Amino acid sequence: MLCGSEDFDPKQEAGLFERIVSQALEGGLIADAVIATLSRQRSELWKIREDSETEMQLFEVMIDFDVSLPVTSMEDFFNDVQPRLDEEVAGHLGLHVLGPLGDGNLHLSTGLPTRDSKDQLRPLAYALIARYGGSISAEHGIGVAIRDYLHYSRSPAELATMRLLKGALDPKGILNPGKVI
Known part of the structure; x- marks a missing residue:
């Protein structure tokens, strides 16, 4: 699954997103996760999504x-x-x-x-x-x-x-x- 979010406060959003991913990992809802921290990383992940x-x-x-x-x-x-x-x-x-x-x-x-x-x-x-x-x-x-x-x-x-x-x-x-x- 590829997830993205947008907000007006990137630092607050990043922390919330990390907590959600951690809870999903701990709860067994997902097996693995990668969180992009750089623009280039986000672009590479979205290329995977767009590669039909x-x-x-x-x-x-x-x-x-x-x-x-x-x-x-x-x-x-x-x-x-x-x-x-x-x-x-x-x-x-x-x-x-x-x-x-x-x-x-x-x-x-x-x-x-x-x-x-x-x-x-x-x-x-x-x-x-x-x-x-x-x-x-x-x-x-x-x-x-x-x-x-x-x-x-x-x-x-x-x-x-x-x-x-x-x-x-x-x-x-x-x-x-x-x-x-």
């Missing part, structure tokens, strides 16, 4: 999810998602979780043994997101790829309202025809 090419080489058949969850549900979600993935998607290549967790956005990715496994994983992932009160899309929108899963995070009434608004704003259906609604 290496992940794509590791995960030849990759699937990723841009989802959101209430921050208060994240721990329970994390405790549930890995065992469910292990049970229901044989041969997956691990789970990577990235994102600005503090505001509820998550990027989940895993490597799969076959392209067909994507169809097996999507309903599992979106049902778990729904179970914890999340949304199947955070900052990247719905789009064509996940349009058919929208019901996992929107009620029938919400979907009907979306269709009503689409019809009112685009009565001829010429704006992005057939894309989401």
